[in-house]
Amino acid sequence: MPLLTPTAQRLARALDGSVLIEEIEAYLASLPAPARTLPPYVCPLGSTVQPWNAGHPLPRPTLLDRLIRRPARPVPVTTADHLRLTSRYLADAGWLQGAMWDDAGRVCLLGAQAAVLAHGYGTATTVQTARTQVMEVLHATGRPATSPDEYNDRPTTRQADIHHLLDRAAARALSLHL
Numbered sequence: 001m002p003l004l005t006p007t008a009q010r011l012a013r014a015l016d017g018s019v020l021i022e023e024i025e026a027y028l029a030s031l032p033a034p035a036r037t038l039p040p041y042v043c044p045l046g047s048t049v050q051p052w053n054a055g056h057p058l059p060r061p062t063l064l065d066r067l068i069r070r071p072a073r074p075v076p077v078t079t080a081d082h083l084r085l086t087s088r089y090l091a092d093a094g095w096l097q098g099a100m101w102d103d104a105g106r107v108c109l110l111g112a113q114a115a116v117l118a119h120g121y122g123t124a125t126t127v128q129t130a131r132t133q134v135m136e137v138l139h140a141t142g143r144p145a146t147s148p149d150e151y152n153d154r155p156t157t158r159q160a161d162i163h164h165l166l167d168r169a170a171a172r173a174l175s176l177h178l
Contacts, residue, residue, distance in 0.1 A: 051092070052085065052088040052089045052091070052092040052093075053085060053088070053089075053119065053121070056075060056077065056081070056085065056121060057075055058075075058120070059071075059072040059073065059074060059075050059119075059120030059121075060072055071120075072120060074117075074120045074121060074122055074123055075120055075121050075122070076122070077121050077122045077126060078126075078173070078174075078178060079126055079129045079130050079133060079170075079173040079178035080170040080171075080173040080174040080178065081121075081122075081170075082113075082116060082121065082122045082126050082127065082130045083130050083133065083134070083166050083167075083169050083170035083173060084166070084167075084170050085116045085121055086109070086112045086113050086116050086130070086166055087112075087162075087163050087166040087167065087170075089107070089112045089115055089116055090107065090109070090112045090159070090162065090163065090166075091163070093105050093106055093107050093112070093115070094106035094107070095107070095108070095159040095162060096108050096111070097152060097153050097157070098153055099111075100114070101115075108149065108152050108153070109134075109148050109149060109151075109152040109162055109166075110148070110149050110152070113127050113130065113131070114127075129173070129178055130169070130173070131147075131148055133169040133170075133172055133173045133176075133178065134148045134165060134166070134169045135147070135148060136169070136172065137165060137168045137169045137172060138151055138165065141168070148165075151165075
């Protein structure tokens, strides 16, 4: 292979475009780096994503709880708050029919109420009062059911129906000061 003179080498690189690429890269490297400002994150739904229990304090063990090694006392919540938390938990974990929960973490209506209670929000009495309010709304809206769980597992029930039911039951509980 014959050795090319510098002029011939430059001409060969110009023909394949590498000289132009080198000139563009040199020009871009000489430019100052742009000041990059990051815009604030905006959720596509119009608000930032928050945990399901946002606005409610976490259950915290007291000194006595730690000394005698008992779980923290539950955070007191109203029946309306319990129903709203249940709806938010369902939206966060995912909805399920036919079982209380599955391996993916999805839950049914009863599973969501149990999870809210297990996370330390309310008492068993709060859950029972909430279930009574759900039954009252089901019967008042012409959807009689033997239990909220039976309504949850109906083939015609959708996740939106459950959220709407919980919202109406929360509004009823709020109006009754429960």
